[in-house]
Amino acid sequence: MRIGVLTGGGDCPGLNAVIRAVVRKGERTYGDELVGFLDGWKGVIEGSTMPLDVERCRGILPRGGTILGTSRTNPYKIDGGPEKAKATVERLGIDALIAIGGEDTLGVALKLTNEGVPVVGVPKTIDNDLGGTEVTFGFDTAVQIAADAIDRLHTTAESHNRVLVCEVMGRHAGWIATCAGIAGGAAQILVPEQEFDIEKVCQDLLQRHKKGRFASIVVVAEGAKPKEASTVLQSGELDEFGHVRLGGIGEVLAKEIRARTGFDTRVTVLGHVQRGGTPTAFDRILATRFGVAAIDAVHDGAFGTMVALRAGAIIRVSIAEAVAELKTVDPGLLEVAEIFFS
Numbered sequence: 001m002r003i004g005v006l007t008g009g010g011d012c013p014g015l016n017a018v019i020r021a022v023v024r025k026g027e028r029t030y031g032d033e034l035v036g037f038l039d040g041w042k043g044v045i046e047g048s049t050m051p052l053d054v055e056r057c058r059g060i061l062p063r064g065g066t067i068l069g070t071s072r073t074n075p076y077k078i079d080g081g082p083e084k085a086k087a088t089v090e091r092l093g094i095d096a097l098i099a100i101g102g103e104d105t106l107g108v109a110l111k112l113t114n115e116g117v118p119v120v121g122v123p124k125t126i127d128n129d130l131g132g133t134e135v136t137f138g139f140d141t142a143v144q145i146a147a148d149a150i151d152r153l154h155t156t157a158e159s160h161n162r163v164l165v166c167e168v169m170g171r172h173a174g175w176i177a178t179c180a181g182i183a184g185g186a187a188q189i190l191v192p193e194q195e196f197d198i199e200k201v202c203q204d205l206l207q208r209h210k211k212g213r214f215a216s217i218v219v220v221a222e223g224a225k226p227k228e229a230s231t232v233l234q235s236g237e238l239d240e241f242g243h244v245r246l247g248g249i250g251e252v253l254a255k256e257i258r259a260r261t262g263f264d265t266r267v268t269v270l271g272h273v274q275r276g277g278t279p280t281a282f283d284r285i286l287a288t289r290f291g292v293a294a295i296d297a298v299h300d301g302a303f304g305t306m307v308a309l310r311a312g313a314i315i316r317v318s319i320a321e322a323v324a325e326l327k328t329v330d331p332g333l334l335e336v337a338e339i340f341f342s
Helices: 015-028 041-046 081-091 103-114 139-160 175-184 198-210 249-261 281-299 319-324 331-338
Strands: 002-007 033-037 049-052 096-101 119-123 163-168 188-190 216-221 233-238 244-246 265-269 305-310 313-318
Touching (some): 002 015, 015 033, 015 096, 015 281, 033 041, 096 103, 103 319, 119 281, 119 319, 163 249, 175 188, 216 249, 249 265, 281 313, 305 319
Parallel strands (some): 002 033, 002 096, 096 119, 188 216
Antiparallel strands (some): 305 313
16 A cells, blocks of 8 residues: 555654654555655645655654654635545555544544545644543653652752742643652642632642742643733734644743742743653653554545543544544542642
């Protein structure tokens, strides 16, 4: 078979591990010819490709990012985009596509599948908010990066008797903030799932410092919102999937804490640091398992499905199920975090 592979959306540690696994099993076990589409769905629309083989994929397992490049291109927001994508698949003799991405990338995959393009999905998002799978690769790496940063913030906060606000990624789900906050011993964790009361946050910090705690770390997801205000936006720009660029909640929060408590309060925004660099061992293994399972699904003709992790096993779920609803943080996990807030 001649199989196309693409990576869409934000870059994520572990993408190269998926590509490597798809290519290795596809070429060595099935005798497939693998074609990489450059820059996500943009490459499919424009017919931009690169050959993929075992030799070309040597050494990419520990590398962050994606050798194929990525973008947030949405064919359904481009005039004639779906038709151009389908024409490329037919012209290049592609028998199937493996789309590696999150809700947006797989949403396009679902639409194209319904229009006759054979696609298998692989779940990717550092936010861990994609449905159908217990965890996505890249998330473990992002949590580890954030937890390491929080560890470092503790020492400088203690040295200067400060409150430090650490803003992490998480547009609609606070998985990174919650897990990194618990792992890093945060004094407060604020997530999109629950609007927060800024006055209560400040009172908890005051109470904490009265007990002799002279430094506090507040972890906030970029999509978290105070009860008394709307979402804080860094800009009004929208991407091709209609998402507003979020950011700025950390600065707003630090300003309010400083004004209401009198504590010297600073902010650190981790931003794209969470996306970059070497994936953890867990993410390399999970990504490898997903890649192997995806090429198997192609040869089983299981189009319209996404590989997923459940109870330690790699299974297949429908892409429709995966993109139907975002997976938000378990309230029980938030309750665990709240034990340590005062």
